[in-house]
Amino acid sequence: MAEKPRLKLPKEAKKGDVIEIKTLLAHTMESGQRKDKDGKTIPRKIINKFTCEFNGKPVFSTTLEPAIAANPYMQFYAKVTESGTFKFTWTDDDGSVTTAEEKITVA
Amino acid sequence: MREGILSGNAVALIVAGAVLASGSQALAQATPAKREAPIELKADASPRPWKRYPGWPARDYSKYNTLANLATPPAPKEPRKLTGPITGDAKKGAELVADRARGGSCLACHVMGPAGGANLPGNVAPDLSEIGNAGREDEWLFNYVYDARVYNPETVMPPWGSHGFFDEAEINDIVAFLKTLKSPAVFKTELDNPEKRPVPVEKRDNLDPIENPAMWAVEKAEALFKQRTASGFACATCHNDPKTQFKTWAAAMPKWEPRLNKVLGVEEFITRHAKATTGADWMMETDDNRAMSVYLHFLANGEPIKVDTASAEAKAAIARGVELSKRKVGQLNMACTDCHGIAANKWIRGQWLGEPKGQYDHFPTWRTNLLAIWDIRQRFQWCQVNIRADELPPDAKEYGDLEFYLATQNEGLKLSVPGIRH
Amino acid sequence: MRQLSRRAALLLGASGAALTIAGWNSDAFAAAKDAADDIAKFTGGKTAEKGKVSIELPEIAENGNTVPLSIAVDSPMTADNYVTDVLVVADGNPRPGVATFHFSPLSGKAEASTRIRLATTQNIIAVAKTSKGEFFTAQKLVKVTIGGCGG
Numbered sequence: 090m091a092e093k094p095r096l097k098l099p100k101e102a103k104k105g106d107v108i109e110i111k112t113l114l115a116h117t118m119e120s121g122q123r124k125d126k127d128g129k130t131i132p133r134k135i136i137n138k139f140t141c142e143f144n145g146k147p148v149f150s151t152t153l154e155p156a157i158a159a160n161p162y163m164q165f166y167a168k169v170t171e172s173g174t175f176k177f178t179w180t181d182d183d184g185s186v187t188t189a190e191e192k193i194t195v196a
Numbered sequence: 197m198r199e200g201i202l203s204g205n206a207v208a209l210i211v212a213g214a215v216l217a218s219g220s221q222a223l224a225q226a227t228p229a230k231r232e233a234p235i236e237l238k239a240d241a242s243p244r245p246w247k248r249y250p251g252w253p254a255r256d257y258s259k260y261n262t263l264a265n266l267a268t269p270p271a272p273k274e275p276r277k278l279t280g281p282i283t284g285d286a287k288k289g290a291e292l293v294a295d296r297a298r299g300g301s302c303l304a305c306h307v308m309g310p311a312g313g314a315n316l317p318g319n320v321a322p323d324l325s326e327i328g329n330a331g332r333e334d335e336w337l338f339n340y341v342y343d344a345r346v347y348n349p350e351t352v353m354p355p356w357g358s359h360g361f362f363d364e365a366e367i368n369d370i371v372a373f374l375k376t377l378k379s380p381a382v383f384k385t386e387l388d389n390p391e392k393r394p395v396p397v398e399k400r401d402n403l404d405p406i407e408n409p410a411m412w413a414v415e416k417a418e419a420l421f422k423q424r425t426a427s428g429f430a431c432a433t434c435h436n437d438p439k440t441q442f443k444t445w446a447a448a449m450p451k452w453e454p455r456l457n458k459v460l461g462v463e464e465f466i467t468r469h470a471k472a473t474t475g476a477d478w479m480m481e482t483d484d485n486r487a488m489s490v491y492l493h494f495l496a497n498g499e500p501i502k503v504d505t506a507s508a509e510a511k512a513a514i515a516r517g518v519e520l521s522k523r524k525v526g527q528l529n530m531a532c533t534d535c536h537g538i539a540a541n542k543w544i545r546g547q548w549l550g551e552p553k554g555q556y557d558h559f560p561t562w563r564t565n566l567l568a569i570w571d572i573r574q575r576f577q578w579c580q581v582n583i584r585a586d587e588l589p590p591d592a593k594e595y596g597d598l599e600f601y602l603a604t605q606n607e608g609l610k611l612s613v614p615g616i617r618h
Numbered sequence: 619m620r621q622l623s624r625r626a627a628l629l630l631g632a633s634g635a636a637l638t639i640a641g642w643n644s645d646a647f648a649a650a651k652d653a654a655d656d657i658a659k660f661t662g663g664k665t666a667e668k669g670k671v672s673i674e675l676p677e678i679a680e681n682g683n684t685v686p687l688s689i690a691v692d693s694p695m696t697a698d699n700y701v702t703d704v705l706v707v708a709d710g711n712p713r714p715g716v717a718t719f720h721f722s723p724l725s726g727k728a729e730a731s732t733r734i735r736l737a738t739t740q741n742i743i744a745v746a747k748t749s750k751g752e753f754f755t756a757q758k759l760v761k762v763t764i765g766g767c768g769g
Binding site: 300304305315387394543544546547565567583618 | 739763
């Protein structure tokens with residue numbers, strides 16, 4: 090069940106490049122709108138926030154609602170001017186946080 | 197199936213294999229033509245009695261044909277005689293033709309003027325938007341809905357009355373509605389018109405793990421492949437170079453298996469071979485079995501499908517598969533060839549019906565609407581339940597024959613597994 | 619399909635393994651008004667101008683459970699003129715909210731893609747807010763297909 094987050098971004102870039110980043114986290118994104126077979130509502134449990142920072146500075150973030158599909162996927166861009174580390178975080182309704190990091194070399 | 201103990205024969209084969217492997221010979225275990233792979237011969241490869249998957253419709257279809265059993269009552273010989281003109285309620289009829297709970301609704305196959313808001317009707321069958329001008333008699337209309345087999349024994353139209361989807365009063369209402377249909381359907385958008393709706397094209401990169409979560413099964417299976425069971429053996433004990441050894445294997449499956457007197461597909465082979473060698477319990481339709489199947493197909497990606505049809509037994513199995521594909525089954529009384537032959541490349545409501553070619557090369561596949569990997573046998577099972585027939589266990593010999601036939605229809609297509617579909 | 623509502627059955631199309639998937643099954647559908655309320659809250663009552671925002675969605679989605687969505691806003695994305703946030707709402711889901719994207723000058727482009735759930739055929743509306751306090755909007759209709767075999 091504990092699948093690692095999936096990341097897709099270049100390892101290297103030129104200074105000033107705008108790079109594409111794709112991320113995906115395995116998560117059912119239980120909407121809180123469904124009922125189980127006994128008619129009871131299955132409680133909501135979603136990733137409600139996703140953030141991307143580069144060297145500690147915010148690049149992109151998203152507030153997610155139950156209308157985001159299971160295995161939340163995010164594609165976005167980042168302008169890179171120096172080498173460093175991207176840090177990605179996914180915050181669950183239950184308060185747990187999943188993180189992942191990826192380095193990039195900027196020449 | 198529970199003993200989990202290897203037969204003496206299987207152990208001997210494993211040991212022989214292990215010795216060969218250590219001798220750096222590329223093992224031919226993966227090439228059944230050269231060496232018979234040990235397989236479990238007694239136990240079933242899926243639970244008996246087979247229980248339908250949780251969440252699938254729980255209806256009982258035992259009154260109707262399955263691919264293993266003939267039970268459907270015979271078709272009526274004569275049209276029913278009406279005692280007078282039909283005086284149904286056209287308004288009720290308009291609702292009934294669009295009621296999806298009644299076997300998918302008439303709109304699944306027919307455009308019917310304003311019925312259901314002309315929202316994504318299908319075009320498997322004639323557009324009935326002007327049937328009211330056709331001068332058809334009430335009795336003909338009634339019987340065509342009640343059981344069209346009295347006019348055309350080979351019809352694709354389900355016997356709505358004989359098979360209990362609608363009672364006579366409801367069919368009267370439907371006929372009353374049909375008689376009101378006198379002008380072409382007006383569609384809100386071009387997408388609603390099945391003659392203009394664009395055919396879906398699958399463009400996603402199915403081998404990218406960010407696009408296709410079924411790719412995670414490849415990683416899982418790589419680990420399973422190396423994992424030793426209580427016997428001390430792993431797949432890797434004998435198959436020391438899977439990338440090379442299985443480069444073509446899955447593309448030549450399924451195959452006729454004389455030891456079992458049936459057609460063996462990849463998934464059933466995994467269950468039986470693992471049981472007989474490492475002792476791993478990888479029953480069909482478990483996550484481990486699906487992962488191994490994805491992996492073994494994945495290793496043969498790019499390889500054209502080519503099954504061995506040389507033997508008389510193989511030819512006979514394919515001939516049986518052809519016949520099974522034409523058998524009318526279930527409450528909807530449909531055959532594989534109804535949807536994927538006569539109605540192929542048409543719309544059943546908003547869904548495109550594919551022809552058999554192209555329905556095999558991507559299995560096992562990811563189902564985006566179910567968040568699950570489906571192998572071909574589960575796909576067969578779902579088709580059956582959808583046309584309201586009882587499904588068979590995944591290792592049923594009838595599915596083997598059908599899969600064999602399907603593979604021949606897909607010959608030459610290159611494997612691209614895991615696929616990704618809606 | 620057991621306890622599933624008609625709406626959910628519609629959403630699920632021909633797929634019956636309904637209880638294992640994370641869709642909706644509520645009859646409490648948001649009116650377009652709820653979507654409008656969300657937008658008004660986001661803009662502080664200001665009217666968003668049409669333009670600059672583009673929405674990419676399939677015209678017809680084969681299932682409503684995972685519909686690819688891309689939003690792009692025409693913006694220089696410089697430190698003194700960039701898109702700060704984009705609100706995305708759907709006017710036919712049980713609740714209108716879909717996501718809010720937050721950008722920075724480091725984003726480089728005001729573009730983002732995700733995959734969304736749509737209970738039925740409906741409009742997707744995106745509203746972009748810039749660092750200068752301007753609002754731009756666009757909307758697009760997406761048709762969610764209907765399965766042939768019923769429930």
